[in-house]
Amino acid sequence: MDIDNYKIDDKTLILNISEKLKAFDMPHYDTLSKKTQEKLLEVEGFINKSEYVISNSLDTIKQFSLTKSNIAENTSFSRRTLYNDKVLVEYIEKCSKMEFDYSNGSELKNFKIKYNELKELYDNILYSVIDIQDLKLSNKKLNEELFNMEKQIEDLQKLIIEKDRTISELQNNLRRNNISLIKTK
Structure with a gap:
């Protein structure tokens, strides 16, 4: 350069x-x-x-950077030799962990992991909020139906009371008429 x-x-x-x-x-x-x-x-x-x-x-x-590939390319032995020697592999891995991260690759990787975790959490929260809104809407509709049914029950109870009165009146009329019939005989 x-x-x-x-x-x-x-x-x-x-x-x-x-x-x-x-x-x-x-x-x-x-x-x-x-x-x-x-x-x-x-x-x-x-x-x-x-x-x-x-x-x-x-x-x-x-x-x-201290990768096995870079080391194999810049030394006198092949990648295969490097991979077959456990001491070399371990030594390179440990030195690689000690190497300063000039490109912030590991930090970037950690940010990506955190981002994915936060995105998943956000998606879960969003789905929960949507589910809650759906439940609220469903609950509102059910409450309206319940109110209408209670109104119908109330109307039917009034009708039953009215019909009971009519039946009672008819029974009373029938008894009177029966009594009148019996007296006339």
Whole structure:
């Protein structure tokens, strides 16, 4: 990586700056003062150089990370030899655990695990809330049905009382009529 000779032509930098200014909803590059344009060129040059260095650094970190594959590629013995020697395997695994995580891969992995756990918890809570809402709606409908049935029962009880009176009156009338018939005989 030859960072001292890394350079991007001004045309490309101006194009990058113009696109970013537009995306950031800022004034167009051509409307800015010459001093501001020069400073933006310098800043964009540094940003591009930084991105180049970081990208290459990540590639270098991956290339030299303590994996069995990388070690086999960069030593005098084959991967098969490495895997067949239990002492080598254990040594590499333990050294690998001690290696600083430059790319935050393990932290990222832990975040992904936590994210998945939280997403699952969120989904479960969401389904529970939906179930509760369904139960509330169902309960409301059942309460309405119960109210209507109670009203029907009340109406039927009134009707029964009314019919009992009618029957009682008819029975009384019948008895009177029977008594009258018996007397007339």
